[in-house]
Amino acid sequence: MSATSSFVVGLDVGGTSMKGGLVSESGAVLLSERRPTPRADGPDAVVAAIRGFISHLAAAGDGVPAGVGLAVPGLVSADTALYATNLGWRDVPATAFTALDIPVMLGHDVRTGGLAESVLGAGRGIPDFLFLPIGTGIAGAMILHGEPYGGASGWGGEIGHIPVFPEGEQCACGQLGCLETYASAASVGRRYSLRAGLEGVRAEQVVSSDDPVAVEVWDEAVEALSVALATYTLLLDPTMIVLGGGLAEAGPALFDPVRTRLVKRLAFRDAPPLVPAALGVDAGMLGAALLGWRAAGRPELGSGWAVDVRPEPLVS
Numbered sequence: 145m146s147a148t149s150s151f152v153v154g155l156d157v158g159g160t161s162m163k164g165g166l167v168s169e170s171g172a173v174l175l176s177e178r179r180p181t182p183r184a185d186g187p188d189a190v191v192a193a194i195r196g197f198i199s200h201l202a203a204a205g206d207g208v209p210a211g212v213g214l215a216v217p218g219l220v221s222a223d224t225a226l227y228a229t230n231l232g233w234r235d236v237p238a239t240a241f242t243a244l245d246i247p248v249m250l251g252h253d254v255r256t257g258g259l260a261e262s263v264l265g266a267g268r269g270i271p272d273f274l275f276l277p278i279g280t281g282i283a284g285a286m287i288l289h290g291e292p293y294g295g296a297s298g299w300g301g302e303i304g305h306i307p308v309f310p311e312g313e314q315c316a317c318g319q320l321g322c323l324e325t326y327a328s329a330a331s332v333g334r335r336y337s338l339r340a341g342l343e344g345v346r347a348e349q350v351v352s353s354d355d356p357v358a359v360e361v362w363d364e365a366v367e368a369l370s371v372a373l374a375t376y377t378l379l380l381d382p383t384m385i386v387l388g389g390g391l392a393e394a395g396p397a398l399f400d401p402v403r404t405r406l407v408k409r410l411a412f413r414d415a416p417p418l419v420p421a422a423l424g425v426d427a428g429m430l431g432a433a434l435l436g437w438r439a440a441g442r443p444e445l446g447s448g449w450a451v452d453v454r455p456e457p458l459v460s
C-alpha cells in the first residue's frame with residue numbers, strides 16, 4: 145500500500161441521513177457524501193445501506209482503507225450497536241456494517257461529535273468541557289479528562305432529559321418537564337405554533353420575532369437551558385460549554401441571554417464561558433474518522449489536523 149492510500153472511512157448515521165467521508169492520515173477530507181437513511185425499510189435495510197455506502201466510499205480511495213469508524217444513535221459500545229429505538233437495532237455487531245475485512249469501531253453519535261470537537265474543534269486542548277448540540281433533540285457529550293464519558297451503562301450525557309421544570313410539560317420520553325421539551329429547535333417551533341394557532345413555524349422565526357408569544361416561548365427555552373447548564377456546571381465544573389447544532393446558529397440571540405441567566409443562577413462560583421462549536425455538520429463524520437484511525441491502531445492522529453469548517457443549518 146502506498147503512502148497516499150492511507151485513509152479511513154468515517155460515517156455518521158443519523159435518523160434521516162448519513163454523512164460519510166474518506167479522511168487521510170493528515171486529516172485531509174478526500175471525499176464526503178450524504179445519503180438518505182432508509183429507516184422506513186426496517187433495521188436490516190439500514191445496516192445493508194451502511195454496508196453499501198462504506199463499500200462505495202472505500203472504492204473511491206486509493207487502495208484499501210486502514211479502518212472504518214461509525215457514529216450511531218442509541219446505546220452503543222465500541223464493537224456493538226446495542227439498542228437504537230429510532231432505527232430498530234438490537235445488538236448489531238460492528239462487523240455487520242462492512243463487507244470489508246478491516247478494523248471497525250463504533251461510537252455514540254453525540255459523543256463522537258464531541259470527540260471531534262475535543263480533538264479538532266472548539267475544545268482543542270481543553271480536557272474538561274460539555275459539548276451540547278441543540279437541534280431536533282438535545283443530548284450532550286461530557287468530555288472528561290480528554291475523552292467523551294458515557295457513564296456506567298452508556299446513558300451518560302442525556303442532558304435533554306434533565307427535568308428542568310419538575311411539574312412541566314410531558315416529554316416524548318415519558319418524563320415531565322425535560323429540557324428538550326422546551327429548548328430543542330423542534331420544541332421551540334412546536335410550542336410557538338401551538339400557542340399562536342399556526343402550523344410549522346420554525347425555531348429561527350421564533351428567535352427573531354418580537355411577537356409577545358414568540359418572546360415568551362424563547363424566554364422559556366433560555367430559562368430551561370440556564371437551569372440545565374447551571375446543573376451541569378455545579379456537578380462537573382467544566383472549563384467551558386460548547387453549544388452546537390442548528391439552534392446555535394442563532395448566535396448572540398441564544399448565547400447572550402443564556403450566558404446572562406447562567407451567570408445569575410450561579411451564586412458562589414463563576415460561570416464557564418459559552419462558546420460556539422467549530423465543526424458544524426461535519427463533527428459526527430470527522431469523529432467517526434478518528435474512531436476509524438483508532439480501530440486501525442493510530443489513536444494519536446487528529447491533534448495536528450487543520451480541518452475546513454462549515455456552518456450547520458438552523459433546523460426545527
Ligand SMILES: [Zn+2]
Nearest residue numbers: 305315317322
Ligand atoms: Zn424527556
